[in-house]
Amino acid sequence: MTHLPGGLREDGPDASEAPHIGLLTQVMTQTLDQDYAAVARRRDPQVPDPSPRWRIGALSVLLVFGLMLGVSALTTDQEQPLIAAERAELIEQIEAGQSKLADQQQQLAALSDEVARMQSRLAAELTDDRLLSNRLTALGVAAGTIGVTGPGVVVTVDDARYTGEESGGVVLDTDLQLLVNGLWEAGAEAVSIDDHRLTSLTSIRLAGEAITVDYRSLAPPYVIEATGDPDTMPARLLETRGGQFWLDLKTNYGVQFEIVAKSQVSIPADLRDHLLYAAPRRAT
Amino acid sequence: MIAAFGLALGVLAGLLMEPSIPEALAPYLPIAVVAAMDAVFGGLRAHLDGVFDDKVFVISFVSNVLIAATIVYLGDQLGVGGQLSTGVIVVLGIRIFSNVAAIRRHVFHA
Amino acid sequence: MGLLLAVLGFAAVAQMRLTRDDSDYSGQRREVLIELLDSLFSAAERTLGQVDELERTRDELLSSSERRQIAIDEAESRLQVLEVLTGTVAATGPGVTITITDPEDSVAAASLLNGIEELRDAGAEAIEINDTVRVVASTFFTEQDGEVLIDGVAVRPPYLIDAIGSSHTLSEAVIFPGGLADEIERLGGTVSVEEANLVEVGSLHSIDTPEYSQPTEG
Incomplete structure (x- = not known):
């Protein structure tokens, strides 16, 4: 392997090129069957053609050649229309294919236009949707149809332990109304009584013996929760008329009244968002 | 003269009789014709060179046709029929051209 | 001699002409035509695939757009109620x-x-x-x-x-x-x-x- 290249280099060119040149040259130069020359060399010029059988053979070969030529010409002649027909069909197919392709490409262009338009519209709509959704959330929070959590206060009130004969020791609907009024005044953002969200539709009423909120009867103690600033709300509540009133109730009648600031209160949603009578009237 | 007559007779017979050749042999007819042409022009040239021999002519004709057809047939079996027939035609074409050139030199002395 | 050259020139020009305005494929060989047809077929297939895909996308967009419209309608009516409840509309x-x-x-x-x-x-x-x-x-x-x-x-x-x-x-x-x-x-x-x-x-x-x-x- 390592010592071979020297020998190969010497032999290589001669061995690979000579046959090529030989073959091409042979094809180019020795065009005449060498047998003619060989036979001519062997033949005695004095002796006339020894075999008339070969003469007849040569003639028949020529006859066969003529026959082949004729048949070949005929076949090609017959095939010509076939080939032409095939070509015509091919060309027809190509043209049909091209017009079909052009149609498809046009369709494709139209479609991709449409899709692009729809997509950009969708993108714009998404922005609209987000705005709408934000507005729905903001209104839902304000209307009370969406639950909220956040810092706030928990106010617990209860009837006086010893009610005795004095009626002042029992918490009335108006008392709760004033308390809630005070909470709103103190900056509450959402208020619930015993987990009933107070909305613009919710009433605090006395029905029979019990206080009802949103038509559901409650029993003391009443737990009023409100979101808002936990630092300022308790003090502000006590400054309101409702707060003052409740401090009075506590002092004079032994009613329980307790305000606790919480870092987290949960106010549930009121799911009533269906109106029977009122319809919006927009400025036209 | 007789030779030319035989040739013309063959052409006429082929055209008039419209012999139908088997479907399987049809692809080899054109290549056989070209091979035959080589033999015929070779023979013509030999005749003009004065070395024509009937036996050699018959054998070269038959063997040319058979070998050409066989090569193409083999090529078809190997899947390179188109390329092989092109090669055969190139080689035969060169020979035909050379022979015709030699004939031309004999006839026109140019 | 001149005549021969003239004939040669004429033939060359004629052939070039023929090759140039080849819009009807008359000068093309059969193999070229078949190849052209093949490539046309595959191009058509590709295009068809793209068209299908785009149509699917469009249908999805349409249905999502419809679903969105329903959601929007619902949201709008909710919005009206909420606006009344929150007093932000007359x-x-x-x-x-x-x-x-x-x-x-x-x-x-x-x-x-x-x-x-x-x-x-x-x-x-x-x-x-x-x-x-x-x-x-x-x-x-x-x-x-x-x-x-x-x-x-x-x-x-x-x-x-x-x-x-x-x-x-x-x-x-x-x-x-x-x-x-x-x-x-x-x-x-x-x-x-x-x-x-x-x-x-x-x-x-x-x-x-x-x-x-x-x-x-x-």
């Missing part, structure tokens, strides 16, 4: 107009608050007072220097309360024994209730962005 509907006179200046905020609760209890859906203050969930009643303030806005008698709801139920609630009418009359005022098919609640309440409350849904 509202109309059947209801009552209540007029409260207070010649003795004795009707206090608590009475009005109680009256509002009565109206809410009777199913009032939108309430305003004196055509200036919209009553919503967070509305509070206070007093300052003998004047009633609603949401911090001074309101003077006579008090005019517009409430939308079932007009009959609302008026019943007002004149119910022990109700608002009784209480006001006890304080020396008068109450008149007028049922109407169309009450307009035109004043608006503007909502502030909550600082402490986080929505738990939506």
Whole structure:
């Protein structure tokens, strides 16, 4: 392997090129069957053609050649229309294919236009949707149809332990109304009584013996929760008329009244968002 | 003269009789014709060179046709029929051209 | 010699012509034509695939657009209800107009608050007072220097309360024994209730962005 290249280099060119040149040259130069020359060399010029059988053979070969030529010409002649027909069909197919392709490409262009338009519209709509959704959330929070959590206060009130004969020791609907009024005044953002969200539709009423909120009867103690600033709300509540009133109730009648600031209160949603009578009237 | 007559007779017979050749042999007819042409022009040239021999002519004709057809047939079996027939035609074409050139030199002395 | 060259030149030009305007493929070989046809087929197939894909995309977009439209319609109607509930839009509907006179200046905020609760209890859906203050969930009643303030806005008698709801139920609630009418009359005022098919609640309440409350849904 390592010592071979020297020998190969010497032999290589001669061995690979000579046959090529030989073959091409042979094809180019020795065009005449060498047998003619060989036979001519062997033949005695004095002796006339020894075999008339070969003469007849040569003639028949020529006859066969003529026959082949004729048949070949005929076949090609017959095939010509076939080939032409095939070509015509091919060309027809190509043209049909091209017009079909052009149609498809046009369709494709139209479609991709449409899709692009729809997509950009969708993108714009998404922005609209987000705005709408934000507005729905903001209104839902304000209307009370969406639950909220956040810092706030928990106010617990209860009837006086010893009610005795004095009626002042029992918490009335108006008392709760004033308390809630005070909470709103103190900056509450959402208020619930015993987990009933107070909305613009919710009433605090006395029905029979019990206080009802949103038509559901409650029993003391009443737990009023409100979101808002936990630092300022308790003090502000006590400054309101409702707060003052409740401090009075506590002092004079032994009613329980307790305000606790919480870092987290949960106010549930009121799911009533269906109106029977009122319809919006927009400025036209 | 007789030779030319035989040739013309063959052409006429082929055209008039419209012999139908088997479907399987049809692809080899054109290549056989070209091979035959080589033999015929070779023979013509030999005749003009004065070395024509009937036996050699018959054998070269038959063997040319058979070998050409066989090569193409083999090529078809190997899947390179188109390329092989092109090669055969190139080689035969060169020979035909050379022979015709030699004939031309004999006839026109140019 | 010249003649031969002329013939050669003519033939060359003719062939070049033929090759150039080849739009009808007459000069093309069969193999070239077949190859062209093949490439046409595969191009058509590719295009068809793209068309299919785009059509699928379009259909998806269409259906999502339809679904969105349904959601939007729903949201819009919810929005209208919420706007009425939060007092951010004017509202109309059947209801009552209540007029409260207070010649003795004795009707206090608590009475009005109680009256509002009565109206809410009777199913009032939108309430305003004196055509200036919209009553919503967070509305509070206070007093300052003998004047009633609603949401911090001074309101003077006579008090005019517009409430939308079932007009009959609302008026019943007002004149119910022990109700608002009784209480006001006890304080020396008068109450008149007028049922109407169309009450307009035109004043608006503007909502502030909550600082402490986080929505738990939506």
